[in-house]
Amino acid sequence: MIVMSVLTALVLLALVTQAGIVAVQRAFPPQGEMVEVDGATLHVVDIGPRDAGVPIVMLHGASSNLEAMRRPLGDILAKDHRVILVDRPGHGWSTRARRRDSTPQIQARMIDEALAKLGIERAVFVVHSWSGALGARLALDHPGRVAGLVMLAPVTHPWRGGVGRYNEIIATPVIGPLLAYTITLPLGYVVAESGARNVFLPQMMPDGFVRDSATPLLLRPREFIANAYDLVTLKEAVAAQAPRYGEIKAPVTIIAGEPDKTVRTGIHARPFAAMVPNAKLIVLPDLGHMVQNAVPDRVKAEIETMIGKIAPAQAAAD
Numbered sequence: 001m002i003v004m005s006v007l008t009a010l011v012l013l014a015l016v017t018q019a020g021i022v023a024v025q026r027a028f029p030p031q032g033e034m035v036e037v038d039g040a041t042l043h044v045v046d047i048g049p050r051d052a053g054v055p056i057v058m059l060h061g062a063s064s065n066l067e068a069m070r071r072p073l074g075d076i077l078a079k080d081h082r083v084i085l086v087d088r089p090g091h092g093w094s095t096r097a098r099r100r101d102s103t104p105q106i107q108a109r110m111i112d113e114a115l116a117k118l119g120i121e122r123a124v125f126v127v128h129s130w131s132g133a134l135g136a137r138l139a140l141d142h143p144g145r146v147a148g149l150v151m152l153a154p155v156t157h158p159w160r161g162g163v164g165r166y167n168e169i170i171a172t173p174v175i176g177p178l179l180a181y182t183i184t185l186p187l188g189y190v191v192a193e194s195g196a197r198n199v200f201l202p203q204m205m206p207d208g209f210v211r212d213s214a215t216p217l218l219l220r221p222r223e224f225i226a227n228a229y230d231l232v233t234l235k236e237a238v239a240a241q242a243p244r245y246g247e248i249k250a251p252v253t254i255i256a257g258e259p260d261k262t263v264r265t266g267i268h269a270r271p272f273a274a275m276v277p278n279a280k281l282i283v284l285p286d287l288g289h290m291v292q293n294a295v296p297d298r299v300k301a302e303i304e305t306m307i308g309k310i311a312p313a314q315a316a317a318d
Contacts (some may be wrong), residue, residue: 020185021220027066027142030216032085037113039101042072043093044072044114045085048078054124054147054307055082057115061129061155065092065226067214073292081307084120086111088131090226092096092217102229103237104137112142124148124307127298128292129263130157130230133238138240139248151254152291152299153263156272158239162215163231170228180221188219199262203294238303245275246283251309252279253302255295257287260294 030046056077058069066074066085077083087094089107100109111134115123117219124147127135132154139146162168170176172185192215197205210216218224258268265283273281282302287294 010182024216032222035114037110040089040096040110043087044113048082050083057084057123057125059131071294099229102233103132108137122147128152139250146250147310149252153256153289155263156241156268158235159267167228167231171232180224184224185219191246200290201288203288248276252276255282259291262289295300
């Protein structure tokens with residue numbers, strides 16, 4: 001009887017999950033175009049004037065999608081600049097063929113290929129959190145594509161501890177997919193608001209953020225599993241690439257907050273800035289992890305300052 005009850009509960013939860021997937025995808029449909037690359041299909045939203053000089057590519061962190069970069073920062077930038085927002089492989093409406101394609105190295109290659117197909121020769125990359133490691137990898141492996149790099153609360157170095165026991169479980173074969181396809185979506189709806197609120201601290205989470213950022217897309221099983229793989233493989237990936245940071249030639253601006261408890265500035269932003277020759281570090285007091293939401297005008301000003309220096313240098317080189 002106990003076994004039958006458990007199986008019945010799992011079947012019911014699986015049916016609820018499938019219905020939830022349909023509802024979430026109807027509520028948050030894709031907004032851009034799909035670009036095929038080796039091993040993935042990337043969802044790309046291209047906004048702003050096409051003839052506005054150096055374009056800006058925005059890459060989101062873990063547990064999110066391109067909407068987390070679009071509102072408000074991307075929309076503000078798009079008034080005067082061409083802005084390309086990308087769902088990282090496996091996130092939002094992007095897919096990836098293999099879950100293990102989770103490292104910054106592989107995702108950098110995919111994004112570089114997509115930008116080439118879009119005709120984007122060089123761009124300023126604006127990266128947040130997990131994508132700090134991705135932006136650094138783009139600058140290392142694809143330097144011709146990176147005109148500049150603006151990093152917001154970036155992950156760059158290995159840290160003590162893990163990434164949450166639940167991520168390790170979800171990334172485990174068999175048991176992880178079993179949980180993802182049964183309890184993750186129903187449970188996620190209950191805890192999504194409180195989880196997002198904690199990431200904003202000490203700032204207040206904007207009203208409607210979970211809805212406006214399309215966060216419920218994360219609760220779909222295939223994306224939740226991809227996100228877990230990204231997180232559990234990140235520490236080893238940054239440990240491998242960190243010794244190379246001195247090779248980065250592109251100008252870099254890093255904006256982080258001292259009380260950020262999600263990605264510690266002292267572990268990541270400060271040592272990264274010390275290693276990169278052309279790095280500018282801005283550490284703001286009383287600023288948490290969601291830099292693009294808390295100080296969008298400051299971020300915009302730093303991006304435009306960088307573009308203002310890049311454009312004359314590029315013209316002189318031409």
